[in-house]
Amino acid sequence: MSQMQDAGSSLYRKDPKVYPRDVKGSFASLRKLAVIVLLGLYYLLPWFNWDGHQAVLFDLPARKFYILGLTFWPQDFIFLTLMLIIAGLSLFFVTAVAGRLWCGYACPQTVWTEVFLWMERWVEGDRNKRIKLDASPWNANKILRKTSKQVLWVGFALWTGFTFVGFFTPIRGLGESVVTFQLGGWETFWLLFYSFATYGNAGILREQVCKYMCPYARFQSAMFDKDTLVIAYDEARGEPRGGRSKTDDPAAKGLGDCIGCTLCVQVCPTGIDIREGLQIECIACAACIDVCDQVMDKMDYKRGLISYTTEHKLSGNETRVFRPRILVYAILLLALIAGVIWSVNHRVLLRAELLRDRNALYRELPGDIIENIYTLKLINMDSKPHHYKIEVLNNENIRLLVSPEPELEPEEVGNFIVRMQAPEDMGRGSMKVDVRFSTLDEPVIERTVSARFLLPFD
């Protein structure tokens, strides 16, 4: 038991709670900006409309994804796959160039944790006040502050969950359902589930997600090289560390530039000491850079004792930005992005499936005419209504009849009966026919599909 309580060596010691101190500075402002922009997009985007649809809506029951004026159908699944590959490759590229930029500024875990921390600071105060409050016995002040924080956290988490569901169900209707207490079972489940996940990850787990649960944190080192931007403490300049007055001469005291204030440790959201070297727990938020620069200013020392740097720079070599892996990532990324943009713009916004009637091979009509019947499924993937012309290519003997008239509203799926009639003496057995579907109005959309036409075999 005594071993389990030994803070340094136990396998099962609970992680001490991290109380990150507030920090101001250029990187903190950048992170604040990233939080506002990214969460602004998340919370506001579903409220905007585009072409009569919610700007971003993943309509699963209708099997349609609306993304800023583009409609993606199940047939466009390839684009979703390509976009995921682009996202992954972008992460590789950014990581190889600038290290864990994603972790420090853009990861949802970081972004939401930051907001939960803001709320915690507003209610409970900065680091020292929070430590004192947690250590103090329960009294009216503690109950009031803790309850207020929980109310803010839960409210924000519920709003987050509501917005999340709003990406899958039209958010305005969802809002009405919430207000009138008519929320469906699945909507309620996902709203509460995502709220709980937000509350748990950003309020309770925080840095433990990055340290123990995140696979990217483990993989990212594979994308690092000696020219990747990392946050590092300049040991040669800082050591030996020690306290001193501003008027003291560090050289005379045998000291480096680190004054041992431990502020870099206090601002760290993952609770590490950057002076121990590059660590897997470091999410590269640069809070330690901001705080150390301010300490250096206060002491009239040169900034940059902790800084964004590279291993090459630290060892006195030159940093190379353009290196083979960066170029390979960049070329692949550009090619994929260009490919996706081109193919999205050249999508044929019409699908046609021509299926033979399975009940009969063919019908003999008076006048030695052979008729084949087909079921036609026509999908208008455009955002405009269209009237279609359907014709058989390269065979003037075949007459084609469609019922009802092939007209479709925007994004409508229609089923039609197609009759193809040809003289009996046109041939024998199975014959391939190409059928072209084209719009009679602007813009011109056309697609050709093949079908089999059957004639008597004897």
Next chain:
Amino acid sequence: MTTQHPVNRRWNMRQRDWAVVLWIAFLSAAVGFFVLFGLVDPLDVISTWVDKFDIGVRLAYGLAFAFLYLLCLLSSALTMFMIRSGPSRGHAKGEGRRSIPEIHDPSQSNPDIDGEDWK
């Protein structure tokens, strides 16, 4: 005749890890496969597929199992990787966690850096 236990032929930790990953993923995929196809007939899926893509029932079963197995394998292997790797000197390597960084009041031995109101 007594034979010595072939200790030197036993698997090392990495081999054991992979054996567990492969086998557990197989079992999970098998369970998933039976449950899935207890509920869904592949013929129904093929006939309502978004594109005409008639692959036949046997191939559908085979591909579905391969897909489930790959998915389970990915999950299993990633779990192994997450448990076996981790913060250096962290408990994942069984060496105990890094000791807590030393923290004190910034003003301690630094009279120019005062405490809570420090900016």
